[in-house]
Amino acid sequence: MYIILVYDIALDQNGAKVLRHVFKICKKYLSHVQKSVFEGELTKSQLQKLTTELDKWVRNDKDSIIIFKNRNKNWLDKKFIGLDMSDETSNFF
Amino acid sequence: MYIILVYDIALDQNGAKVLRHVFKICKKYLSHVQKSVFEGELTKSQLQKLTTELDKWVRNDKDSIIIFKNRNKNWLDKKFIGLDMSDETSNFF
Numbered sequence: 001m002y003i004i005l006v007y008d009i010a011l012d013q014n015g016a017k018v019l020r021h022v023f024k025i026c027k028k029y030l031s032h033v034q035k036s037v038f039e040g041e042l043t044k045s046q047l048q049k050l051t052t053e054l055d056k057w058v059r060n061d062k063d064s065i066i067i068f069k070n071r072n073k074n075w076l077d078k079k080f081i082g083l084d085m086s087d088e089t090s091n092f093f
Numbered sequence: 094m095y096i097i098l099v100y101d102i103a104l105d106q107n108g109a110k111v112l113r114h115v116f117k118i119c120k121k122y123l124s125h126v127q128k129s130v131f132e133g134e135l136t137k138s139q140l141q142k143l144t145t146e147l148d149k150w151v152r153n154d155k156d157s158i159i160i161f162k163n164r165n166k167n168w169l170d171k172k173f174i175g176l177d178m179s180d181e182t183s184n185f186f
Binding site: 004006008033034035036037051054055058059060061062063064065066067068069070071072075076077078079080081082083084085 | 097099101126127128129130144147148151152153154155156157158159160161162163164165168169170171172173174175176177178
């Protein structure tokens with residue numbers, strides 16, 4: 001299935017550390033297309049591993065991750081307005 | 094078609110003004126689900142109007158908007174980790 005993941009990590013005291021770990025975990029499984037946006041094709045078990053790893057870092061009372069699951073990439077089109085930041089931001093988190 | 098829109102606006106000198114306008118335009122057409130994420134069902138002509146309005150504000154050399162177009166919402170599932178910020182952030186931009 002095709003995944004679009006967007007995160008919003010609260011940048012309070014521990015926020016920078018959480019953000020670094022969340023970014024690294026996402027980069028392991030998906031492509032980085034915009035500051036807090038990742039996308040890519042994952043199997044069910046890969047998605048399960050990704051969410052289990054993220055659960056360890058996400059603070060349920062202040063951070064938010066949305067995972068859009070699309071059964072088939074062919075039904076999904078993507079359009080950019082302005083910059084296409086796909087993976088040139090790979091060291092940016 | 095079902096739309097997921099994510100923006101990344103550069104917060105330089107004019108950035109706050111651009112962000113305010115981009116947020117207001119997106120709110121007219123879509124639901125706000127996370128800090129820089131909107132989603133909703135749009136017709137082709139509504140999407141055309143939305144992108145035309147956004148084009149007036151987006152600075153092509155520094156801002157980025159990604160629009161994911163999904164032919165059918167039924168093929169799309171959504172999962173939250175942590176906070177579900179759907180529309181409680183409507184005054185936040």
